[in-house]
Amino acid sequence: MSTDDYPTFVSHLECSATGERHEADRLHGLSRAGKPLLVRYDLDALGRALDRDRFTARPGTGLWRYTELLPVRRAEHRVSLGEVTTPLVTLARTGSDGGRLQVKDEGRLPTGSFKARGLALAVSMAQELGVRHLAMPTNGNAGAALSAYAARAGLRATIFCPADTPEVNVRECALQGADVYRVDGLINDCGRIVAEGTATAGWFDTATLKEPYRIEGKKTMGLELAEQLGWRLPDAIFYPTGGGTGLIGMWKAFDELERMGWIGPERPRMFAVQASGCAPIVRAFEAGAEHAAPWEDAHTVAAGIRVPAAIGDFLILRAVRESGGAALAVPDEAIMAARERVARDEGLLLCPEGAATFAAWEKALDEGMIDAAAHSVLFNCATGLKYPMPEGGTPLAKDEPVDYTRFGRA
Ligand SMILES: Cc1ncc(COP(=O)(O)O)c(C=O)c1O
Numbered sequence: 001m002s003t004d005d006y007p008t009f010v011s012h013l014e015c016s017a018t019g020e021r022h023e024a025d026r027l028h029g030l031s032r033a034g035k036p037l038l039v040r041y042d043l044d045a046l047g048r049a050l051d052r053d054r055f056t057a058r059p060g061t062g063l064w065r066y067t068e069l070l071p072v073r074r075a076e077h078r079v080s081l082g083e084v085t086t087p088l089v090t091l092a093r094t095g096s097d098g099g100r101l102q103v104k105d106e107g108r109l110p111t112g113s114f115k116a117r118g119l120a121l122a123v124s125m126a127q128e129l130g131v132r133h134l135a136m137p138t139n140g141n142a143g144a145a146l147s148a149y150a151a152r153a154g155l156r157a158t159i160f161c162p163a164d165t166p167e168v169n170v171r172e173c174a175l176q177g178a179d180v181y182r183v184d185g186l187i188n189d190c191g192r193i194v195a196e197g198t199a200t201a202g203w204f205d206t207a208t209l210k211e212p213y214r215i216e217g218k219k220t221m222g223l224e225l226a227e228q229l230g231w232r233l234p235d236a237i238f239y240p241t242g243g244g245t246g247l248i249g250m251w252k253a254f255d256e257l258e259r260m261g262w263i264g265p266e267r268p269r270m271f272a273v274q275a276s277g278c279a280p281i282v283r284a285f286e287a288g289a290e291h292a293a294p295w296e297d298a299h300t301v302a303a304g305i306r307v308p309a310a311i312g313d314f315l316i317l318r319a320v321r322e323s324g325g326a327a328l329a330v331p332d333e334a335i336m337a338a339r340e341r342v343a344r345d346e347g348l349l350l351c352p353e354g355a356a357t358f359a360a361w362e363k364a365l366d367e368g369m370i371d372a373a374a375h376s377v378l379f380n381c382a383t384g385l386k387y388p389m390p391e392g393g394t395p396l397a398k399d400e401p402v403d404y405t406r407f408g409r410a
Pocket residue numbers: 113139140141142208240241242243244245246247303304305351353354381382
């Protein structure tokens with residue numbers, strides 16, 4: 001008789017490169033081949049046990065709704081800060097004629113970003129597997145989410161970020177109880193420090209795809225999207241791609257849903273969006289390569305996608321190609337222009353990474369890569385409120401007369 005509080009259907013973990021099986025319920029980093037591990041479930045049993053329509057009718061929102069498709073077994077290990085189902089906001093003014101353009105606004109999650117999904121799972125599993133001290137290299141939002149969920153669970157967190165990481169992120173980490181270091185380098189330099197500390201100080205490395213559970217949290221973006229759309233998928237998804245966990249996670253979610261018989265074989269075209277100043281996946285995609293060579297002198301205003309080398313590069317490229325999508329690079333000027341345009345015309349304040357997906361969507365439309373009638377979903381992965389905004393506001397002295405005539409009559 002199982003002592004689990006939640007009916008999980010995890011069967012094992014699998015090396016994403018070789019397919020080698022690794023035992024579930026053990027602490028794992030990378031596979032024996034040094035590649036990301038993916039959690040596998042008994043999907044046939046899951047499909048038999050869980051009826052889609054009964055599931056849809058059951059109450060509850062947020063990522064823990066998908067408990068049977070997640071690995072946490074014990075209620076006492078589940079760490080939550082009140083995760084919500086993030087809305088799909090339609091862009092009616094800036095969308096194409098006859099098409100449907102929607103933004104999945106992940107900025108509504110705890111800590112203001114989609115990193116909450118991955119870290120809720122990683123920290124819950126760290127509790128389940130007896131980890132006490134978590135470490136992470138981050139471009140900002142992941143560190144903020146790690147520090148919050150670790151604080152919630154009473155675990156230690158040590159974080160290394162590039163010195164020019166958005167100030168708000170560094171302060172969030174510190175305020176939420178983590179030891180945070182500003183490293184004179186990029187995220188890969190931070191990753192090296194964490195790997196060394198893991199070997200010498202016994203930290204647990206929670207870097208993207210170096211532990212198996214963040215991706216399980218990120219896959220809930222795909223589960224949630226499918227459910228929100230009545231178990232249908234859009235024609236295209238535009239995802240701001242750094243480490244690529246969300247893109248790989250959603251692709252995994254769609255496969256799992258199909259195996260359970262909840263969706264058919266149709267898939268959205270996956271567009272991996274990068275900044276022109278750091279576009280290793282785009283370069284590899286265009287060259288037809290399986291892996292991406294590290295990008296030199298990486299720079300962009302979109303800090304979250306400034307990732308010169310991603311350990312899951314082959315998984316991102318595979319999903320993009322299998323889906324018939326593409327990897328697209330957009331310059332910083334287009335990112336900032338998109339941010340201003342969507343804020344002004346739609347009232348939706350995007351983060352720079354989210355704005356990059358809008359710029360890439362426009363580019364795909366202009367270049368005929370997607371149809372004007374397509375239903376596209378853009379991922380805004382963090383709240384726009386965390387990022388600098390251009391100055392605004394007209395000064396007005398207390399006694400200065402206002403020239404009301406310049407407003408015209410409403
Ligand atoms: C706002 C934002 N968008 C996108 C990304 C990239 O996410 P992923 O690592 O899943 O590619 C990040 C990562 O830091 C981020 O903070």
